[in-house]
Amino acid sequence: MKTLTHPAAQIGIAAIAGILFGLIVGEWAANLKFIGDLFIRLIQMAIVPLVMSSVIVATGSIAGKGTGRLALRTFAWMIGFSIVAAVVAWGLSVLIQPGVGMVFDGDIDPTLEESAGQATGWQDTILGFVSTNIFAAMSTATMVPIIIFSLLFGAALNNYAGRTGNTLILSFFDQLQQVVLTMIRFVMYIAPLGVFALLAALAGDVGLAVITTALKYLGTTALGVVILTAVFVVVVTVRTRLNPAKLPRKLAEQTVIAVTTTSSAVTxxxxxxxxxxKVGVSPRVANFTLSVGLTMGSYGAVLNYMIVIMFLAQSGGMTLSVGQIVLGMGLAIMLNMGTITVPGGFPVIAMFLGGTMGLPLQAVGLLIAVDWFTGMLRTFLNVNGDTIVAMLVAKASDDIDRDVYNGTKVVTAKGIDTAEYEKSFARADSAD
Structure with missing residues (x-):
């Protein structure tokens, strides 16, 4: 019975009940759609202040720790693998078409169709990234200009705090972020009701396609995880010349914890x-690389976020331009790298991506319903990907002990002060 009190379990039960209800009552279920729309609007309402405060705090809090060759190698591998994850997600989405089949009888918002159909040159696209009036961008939730402003504001705030030692403004935005997060937690209490209404209306509209589409979405994500895991293993084998057959046993314990808890922080x-x-990475490299990876090494998140973008576009019958695809990849990677920190769980991130890209949001409820399963896949790749990156960074500076890896030498790691990583834990959980 304790399991039933878990939010993910409640959402899952509500999702199944909503689909069954929609299939039974048919088109009448559309009368419940306003409840789901209200749930979505409550989350959308918090996205602008949350993104602004998160970006400003993340940029304004950057310390001098992230310098030197160790940091450069760590960031290079993380960015490189993140790009690969985004490209794999796009390729699989084009090949498998997970969102195709979600044919809606209701009209898509005309403004979305109009904005998607407008073809502008790359110069105009870049100019559009910068708003002449940030308050106008905030009022229309035009996210890219808001992000650009927040990055510049955060960088200026970082410089100001470094020169004067005055962190009052930074503390204000940090507290604002916490308040907005609390507000989102309040909204998430009605998530089961919102998901029930969304999926009931969806199932009543499209019928059994809602089930087959969910399986295609999960299958696309799972296949992406398999491909990226293979890429990780091949790269680390070529670079380190260590026996890859020994890796599964060394990663087994953390894999079980990651999959069962769906939390990088807990793992x-x-x-x-x-x-x-077990792997032989030196404590110096492990401490730095893995702590950075906790918030910046969410390769499973990049994969999933890009699939979400493609899924929403396909479910609404929209074809993304090359520029939109590149923008989507950039957003997915920035979410991963911690530049854009959107805590509050997958519903916020899915609607942030959909809203920023101008995509229809009718199928968001389906994505939320199966997010527990995608969370398992994301966390599996996030956790094991970080270990691979630590091995690659350690190899470059000869900080990996082959005797430990081969099992002929025993070392003991020092205890971990979990309080030191409290903020990183919170950010990591938002990506799982």
Whole structure:
């Protein structure tokens, strides 16, 4: 019975009930759609202040720790793998077409169709990234200009705080972020009701296609995880010349914890210990690379976010231009890299991506309903990808002990002060 009190379990039950209800009553279920729309609007209402405060705090809080060759190698591998994840997600989405089949009888918002159909030159697209009036951008939730403004404001705030030692403004935005997060937690209490209404209306509209589409979405994500895992293993084998057959046993413990908890934060102490004691990465490299990876190494998140973008576009019958695809990849990677921190869970992120890209949001409820399963896949790749990156960084500076990896030498990792990583834990959980 304790399991039933878990939010993910409640949403899952509501999703199944909503689909069954919609299939039974048919088109009448559309009368419930306003409840789901209200749930979506409550989340959308918080996105602008949340994104602004998160970007400003993330940029304004950057310290001098992230310098030197160690940091450069860490960021290079993380960015490189993130780009690969985004490209794989796009390729699989084009090949499998997970959103195709969600044919809606209701009209898509005309403004979305109009904005999607407008073809502008790349110069106009870049100019559109910068708003002449940030308050106008905020009022229309035009996210890219808001992000650009927040990045510049955060950088200026970082410089100001460094020169004067005055962190009052930074503290204000940090507190604002926490208040908005609390507001989102309040909204998430009605998530089961919102998901029930959304999926009931969706199932009543499209019928059994809602089930087959959910399986295609999950299958696309799972296949992406398999491909990226293979890429990780091939790269680390070529670079380190270590026996890849020994990796599964070394990663087994953290994999079980990651999949069962769907939390990189909960898995982090095990990952850090295993990197030192089982893989042979030096404590110096493990501490830095894995702590950075906790918030910046969410390769499973990049994969999933790009699939979400393609899924929403396909479900609305929209064809994305090359520029829109590149923008989508950029947003997915920035979410991963911590530049845009959107805590509050997958519903906020899905609607942030859909709203920013001008995509129809009718199928968001379906994505939310199966997010527990995609969360398992995301966390699996996030956690094990971080270990691979730590191995690659350690190899470059000769900080990996082959005797430990081969099992002929025993070392013991020091205890971990979890309080030190409290903020990183919160950000990591938002990506799982």
């Amino acid at each position: 982090f102490p095990t990952v850090l210990r295993n990197a030192v004691e």
